[in-house]
Amino acid sequence: xxxxxxxxxxxxxxxxxxxxxxxxxxxxxxxxxxxxxxxxxxxxxxxxxxxxxxxxxxxxxxxxxxxxxxxxxxxxxxxxxxxxxxxxxxxxxxxxxxxxxxxxxxxxxxxxxxxxxxxxxxxx
Numbered sequence: 001x002x003x004x005x006x007x008x009x010x011x012x013x014x015x016x017x018x019x020x021x022x023x024x025x026x027x028x029x030x031x032x033x034x035x036x037x038x039x040x041x042x043x044x045x046x047x048x049x050x051x052x053x054x055x056x057x058x059x060x061x062x063x064x065x066x067x068x069x070x071x072x073x074x075x076x077x078x079x080x081x082x083x084x085x086x087x088x089x090x091x092x093x094x095x096x097x098x099x100x101x102x103x104x105x106x107x108x109x110x111x112x113x114x115x116x117x118x119x120x121x122x123x124x
Contacts, residue, residue: 003050005104008074009033010043011052014061015071024061077103080115 003011013032017024030040044061047053052067063071078099085095106114 003052003070006043007047007050007052008070008104009100010040011047011063011067011071012074012078014047014053014063015068015075018061018063025059026061029061074103077106077111080111081106084114084117 010029010033013029014024017028017032021028026037026040026044029035029044030037033040044053044055047067048055051064052070054062054064056062081102082092082095082099085098086092090098
């Protein structure tokens with residue numbers, strides 16, 4: 001299942017909240033993303049149907065293996081883009097916001113080139 005921008009944002013939020021707090025509820029995701037609880041319910045249902053998340057009897061969200069792998073990839077892409085923007089002088093807060101947008105539309109080729117720069121490849 002190919003995720004849209006919103007699905008990637010929700011998956012990344014669950015991943016980051018789990019890393020930070022260990023436990024994640026839908027309400028935590030709503031607060032983190034500053035969205036309504038009904039919006040989270042729809043997104044969580046879609047992510048569950050796509051095999052990215054499960055929800056236990058206590059309503060806690062858990063990433064599946066596929067969900068974790070996808071979220072890690074999304075977060076890595078975000079970090080690479082943000083790091084490159086900061087390295088060329090973009091304010092960190094602006095770089096963070098821009099990375100959140102760019103991470104969804106960047107081509108694989110462009111991303112790999114940016115990543116190679118970060119990993120010690122040819123500088124600009």
